[in-house]
Amino acid sequence: MIPASPPATEKNKALGRLDLRVKKQFTAAKNGTPGFSLDVSVSAEAGITILFGRSGSGKSTLLDCISGLLQPEGGRVVLNAETGETVLFDSEKSINVSPAQRAVGYVFQNLALFPHLTVKANVEYGLAHLPRELRQQRRTEILQLFHCGQLADRKPDEISGGERQRVALARTLITEPRILLLDEPLSALDVGTKLKILEDLQAWNEKRHIPILYVTHSPGEAMRLGENVIYLESGRVLAQGKAEIIRQYAADEI
Amino acid sequence: MNWQAIILTLRLAVTVSAVLIIIGLPLGYWIAFSRWRWKFLIESLVAMPLVLPPTVLGFYFLLLLGRGGIVGAWLYRIFGVILPFSFAGLVIASVLYSMPFAVQPLVVGFAGVDRKLIAASALLGASRLRTFLRVILPLSLTHLLTAVVLSFAHTLGEFGVVLMVGGNIPGVTRTISIAIYDNVQALNYASANQNALCLLIFSFVILSVVYALNRRASFFGAAP
Numbered sequence: 001m002i003p004a005s006p007p008a009t010e011k012n013k014a015l016g017r018l019d020l021r022v023k024k025q026f027t028a029a030k031n032g033t034p035g036f037s038l039d040v041s042v043s044a045e046a047g048i049t050i051l052f053g054r055s056g057s058g059k060s061t062l063l064d065c066i067s068g069l070l071q072p073e074g075g076r077v078v079l080n081a082e083t084g085e086t087v088l089f090d091s092e093k094s095i096n097v098s099p100a101q102r103a104v105g106y107v108f109q110n111l112a113l114f115p116h117l118t119v120k121a122n123v124e125y126g127l128a129h130l131p132r133e134l135r136q137q138r139r140t141e142i143l144q145l146f147h148c149g150q151l152a153d154r155k156p157d158e159i160s161g162g163e164r165q166r167v168a169l170a171r172t173l174i175t176e177p178r179i180l181l182l183d184e185p186l187s188a189l190d191v192g193t194k195l196k197i198l199e200d201l202q203a204w205n206e207k208r209h210i211p212i213l214y215v216t217h218s219p220g221e222a223m224r225l226g227e228n229v230i231y232l233e234s235g236r237v238l239a240q241g242k243a244e245i246i247r248q249y250a251a252d253e254i
Numbered sequence: 255m256n257w258q259a260i261i262l263t264l265r266l267a268v269t270v271s272a273v274l275i276i277i278g279l280p281l282g283y284w285i286a287f288s289r290w291r292w293k294f295l296i297e298s299l300v301a302m303p304l305v306l307p308p309t310v311l312g313f314y315f316l317l318l319l320g321r322g323g324i325v326g327a328w329l330y331r332i333f334g335v336i337l338p339f340s341f342a343g344l345v346i347a348s349v350l351y352s353m354p355f356a357v358q359p360l361v362v363g364f365a366g367v368d369r370k371l372i373a374a375s376a377l378l379g380a381s382r383l384r385t386f387l388r389v390i391l392p393l394s395l396t397h398l399l400t401a402v403v404l405s406f407a408h409t410l411g412e413f414g415v416v417l418m419v420g421g422n423i424p425g426v427t428r429t430i431s432i433a434i435y436d437n438v439q440a441l442n443y444a445s446a447n448q449n450a451l452c453l454l455i456f457s458f459v460i461l462s463v464v465y466a467l468n469r470r471a472s473f474f475g476a477a478p
Contacts, residue, residue: 069373069377098376099373099376100381101379102377103379105377106373106374106377108370108373108374110370112370112371112373114375114389115393125375125378125380126378126380128380128384129379171378172377175378175379
């Protein structure tokens, strides 16, 4: 079990809650891809929420809709924070903030580190608007937090898999996102490494209390990591609650 | 050695390559990423010089941009410019004629960049221009090099368009290929040989350099 998120007192409950209502239809393609419809209405509090589902259940599609890479046909994506409500998407009011303006951190499964840039340049990529000294300072801090300080001048193909995951996280977190989406970025790692990285992530989030959606298709992993779990199946929320719901619905797979 | 023709040819090739890259970068980006349903029409238009004889292009160039043509008459009236049989006219015609050699490699390069990298750049707050300059272009450097060299080499070896549009004016439109043609017509084989050999060796050296560099793609810090 990873260290528990800070207790959900009334105060930090209000800190960064993600409210989602997303509808998206994919018609069957001529090449045999079957049609698919995503219809999800769900909230995620500050801290880590596990988004669990088998492959093809719509997990990544949901993350794409939250980040703005895909545009849902209907629904709302809203972040409720201390400072008030931020609407990222609202089909009725025709609000659709572009991915670059959403301040949603998204770490892909393949990490998408820029292969031609050093770790340093990768991590500073999202800080182009800041003066150089500030960029360097923030970069040094975050690389230290994720134990990657010594890698600054290497290229992504010169570091290990676990190090790449840490760098990818650091690159996203340095931009101070309001929501963090993790699409199985740690799936290739052994449990020990994975838990260490998640500890660092928890430490980072202690001061910030942003909602973190962690996607996994492994029931065992969902049980181990999760306090809060959203169980997705065929584009619908099958259940939401504590990790035990996994035992209930996916007992045969554990 | 016909230095005047050689220098003119190089000047033409350099100018045309430069113009083609300036046009080719945005055009290639648009073709690679646009989802416009009629995009294929623009793609066909760009690729046309690959199938058409240069005489067709040259013919319509003269018809349109000649002093009697719709555009040409206007240009003459307003700016006093006559494009046919001038260096500027030669540049314009060559740009059109070599367009696919610049645009195609760029489209292939841009479209080959991992979409996740482009998405990641946007999610980190980068504008489209910044994503292009910091991610897409650096990862397409070998394709950019190919585009430059092919434009350059193709202009170097051009004959039909130059003959149609430029004619044969020493120092203005007489390129090496035209000079060689002239020499042969005049049965002056020694001069023809000199110029031809010069072009042959030069072309071989350039292409060899490109292929050598492409083989060491990592030299540019990115795989194609």
